[in-house]
Amino acid sequence: MAFVWFHKLGSPKYFYRLARRLTPWFGGVTVLLLVVGLYWGLVVAPPDYQQGESYRIIFVHVPAAWMSMFIWMFMAVSGVLVLVWRMKVAAALMRAAAPLGASFTLLALVTGSLWGKPMWGTFWVWDARLTSELVLLFLYLGFIALQSAIEERDAAGRAGGVLALVGVVNIPIIHYSVQWWNTLHQGPTITKLDAPSITLSMLLPLLVMAIAFMTHFATAVLKAARCDILAAESRSNWVREIADAENA
Amino acid sequence: MDWESFFAMGGYAVYVWPSYALALIVLTVNLVAPHRRERRLLRTIAVREQRRKRP
Numbered sequence: 689m690a691f692v693w694f695h696k697l698g699s700p701k702y703f704y705r706l707a708r709r710l711t712p713w714f715g716g717v718t719v720l721l722l723v724v725g726l727y728w729g730l731v732v733a734p735p736d737y738q739q740g741e742s743y744r745i746i747f748v749h750v751p752a753a754w755m756s757m758f759i760w761m762f763m764a765v766s767g768v769l770v771l772v773w774r775m776k777v778a779a780a781l782m783r784a785a786a787p788l789g790a791s792f793t794l795l796a797l798v799t800g801s802l803w804g805k806p807m808w809g810t811f812w813v814w815d816a817r818l819t820s821e822l823v824l825l826f827l828y829l830g831f832i833a834l835q836s837a838i839e840e841r842d843a844a845g846r847a848g849g850v851l852a853l854v855g856v857v858n859i860p861i862i863h864y865s866v867q868w869w870n871t872l873h874q875g876p877t878i879t880k881l882d883a884p885s886i887t888l889s890m891l892l893p894l895l896v897m898a899i900a901f902m903t904h905f906a907t908a909v910l911k912a913a914r915c916d917i918l919a920a921e922s923r924s925n926w927v928r929e930i931a932d933a934e935n936a
Numbered sequence: 937m938d939w940e941s942f943f944a945m946g947g948y949a950v951y952v953w954p955s956y957a958l959a960l961i962v963l964t965v966n967l968v969a970p971h972r973r974e975r976r977l978l979r980t981i982a983v984r985e986q987r988r989k990r991p
Contacts, residue, residue, distance in 0.1 A: 715967070722963075730956075731942070741946035748959040784970075791962045799955040806951050904963055911970035918977045928985050934975075935982035 700917045701926045703777045707910040714907040721900035728893035736890075745803040747894055750878075751901040753796035756824060757859050759789035759905065763831070764856040767849030776920065777913070779845035782852060783835055784912030788905060790828035797821060800873075808872055816865035817873035820858060827855040841920055 697703055729747035736743040763785050769778035800818065801811040812818065831851050838844035866875045878884040884891055921927045945952040 726956075735946060740948065742948035742951055744945070744952050745955045748955055752959070752962075787969075788966055791966055795959060795962045798958055802951045802955045806948055904966070908966040908970065911967065911974065915970050915973045915977060918974065918981070922977070922981050922984075927981060931978045931981035932985060934978045 698773075698775050698777055700776055700780070700921050701924075703780075704914055704917050704921075707914050711907050711910045711914075714903050714910070718900055718903040718907055721896055721903060725893055725896035725900050728896060733890050733893050739807060742803065742806050743890075745799050746890070747897045749796060749799040749803060750894060751898040752792045752799060753821070754898060755901050755905060756789060756793040756796050756821065757862060758902075759785050759792060760824065760827070760852070760855060760859055762909075763789065763848075763852040767852035770845050770849040771853075774842070776845075777917070779841075779848070780913040780916035780920070781909060782845070782848055783916050784909050785905075786828055786831045786835070786848075788908050788912070790825060790832065792901075792905075793821065793825040793828060797825065804872075813872050815871040815873055816869040817862065817871045820862040820865050824855075824858055824862060827851075827858060831855075 697706075725747065730744060733744070735741050763782045766778040766782035766785070769775040770782060797818075800821075804813070805811050831848060834851060835844050835848055838847055863879075865871060866873055877886050878891070878894075886894070918927055943949060943953075
């Protein structure tokens, strides 16, 4: 049974139809979670006793930073599927994820700067956390450039898979940078074995925003993968039928 | 709710609001870009098909 499911998902036609059905649901859940998360984070959550209202940047900064790392790992897993099983759908998802990952990395860096200026007194410092996150942005841009540089789709997919796998080494470096080196950036507050050192009234809206970013990614990556599949399969009958039906 | 103090963000408005504005821009672009690309792709494919079918 499980094997049939895996096999079906590997078919671009089946995947395209499934993605089309799923995206509105993920999109709807995202909007709902964003409304709740924004209201909770901006209005309900109390100000911080040290940072006042400035800490509210956390509700976009931390989810964006988490997504920036999660998306690269998503690409690395897709890369394995591309390299080992030559899965076209996995290649489409990997390519679709890259610009989204870049956007979240940029968002994490800029919101971090905007938080750093009032709290640290500087927009930027070359500490290990900030530098490794900047390296991640360059990895994403490198991946995107690589995809547009290679004409042949399957070759581009395999090269991208290798880059995604090699680049994954940067993810633990980002995560542990605040423990391995002395950084201006604070240590882990949530993702550690102890209880999180953040009060529940701030942690809960943060988690809502994090899930909202996650469902947003699901929506966006499915939408973008749909485009990749349409472009790759534009000569096949089922794509022509959909195009005809849409433009009748 | 006191709107004025809400928008002032305790004096940190110039840092907090641009962060949220950029976040909303990123989320919007991530969805609008593939949406438009898919419509454009389907239109291109349909036009190509019609040209092919015509004698």
